[in-house]
Amino acid sequence: MIHLQQLSKIFRTKKDEITAVDNVDLSIREGEIFGIIGYSGAGKSTLIRLLNMLERPTIGEVIVAGKEMSTLRGKPLREARQNIGMVFQHFNLLWSRTVFENISFPLEIARVPKAERTKRVNELMELVGLSERANAYPSELSGGQKQRVGIARALANDPKVLLCDEATSALDPKTTDSILDLLVDINQKFGLTIVLITHEMYVIRKICHRVAVMEDGKIVEQGDVLDVFRQPKKQITKEFVKQMAEQEETLDTVVPLLKDHPSGPIVKLMFLGEGAEEPVITHLIRQCGVSVNILQGKISRTKDGSYGTLFVQLQGNTSHIEQALAFLRENNVEAEVLTDV
Structure with missing residues (x-):
């Protein structure tokens, strides 16, 4: 579903160059929940933004659902992006719009007929458990409810891939669990490929099938979550496992x-x-x-x-x-x- 080949992103200033993503090769299978974990500055946010061309690579290939994203411009890129939904850490909702209107927004941009939009939005509100809050504004919602709106909006165009950029880091533990359970439900119901980035090993442990660990722009370790938890090879991975209090007693x-x-x-x-x-x-x-x-x-x-x-x-x-x-x-x-x- 997603293939990254020798992918790098270098940010250049007048005085310096910063390599945010450094020669990454990665394959993500269709229908899996794939986690990318790393500390702040590891390059994981840049990496996920390269998947939908919110950032363009300096070198390398980004292939999503058979399309080489970096070669696309204009209308073809907009059409390809409709197959990629994105959920943000701080929700990024339109504060002047209701729940219904926020979810409807990408469908309006895609010029979906009104009757079809209404049907789709109602389905999505039911899916994320917000049918009774259709006319509420973001200021009237809890953090978890705001993120549910964000997830519903990301699903509006029936994407093949859902990107989650620290989607639970602003939430309390109980709300985090409910959002993670929702993501698992979506994955199982629709076979949606989910890529999430996080600095929390708990998130990886709870819902991911496989995980990649990033450090200094590189993927230093990857594999099935069970294998990584059981036998972490790199020091940074061991630190994440230890922070979860899941480390083996010495x-x-x-x-x-x-x-x-x-x-x-x-x-x-x-x-x-x-x-x-x-x-x-x-x-x-x-x-x-x-x-x-x-x-x-x-x-x-x-x-x-x-x-x-x-x-x-x-x-x-x-x-x-x-x-x-x-x-x-x-x-x-x-x-x-x-x-x-």
């Missing part, structure tokens, strides 16, 4: 808990997908004849499944412990013996 935090349990190896267990929700420890105790001292751990959920890390101490004779480790690995649980205490 051995240093576990060892002090062993004062009352002085014998047996410490084993780090890593679960992924359905295995994170199976009663593996119960089966382990019953079948292998070991005692399991659970020290620390956490299971978290992502869009496509669960992942978790558990630190345990296995207690029993050597043969039973070896049998237990083999059992874990046979059941798709990674088991790493960290130390004998």
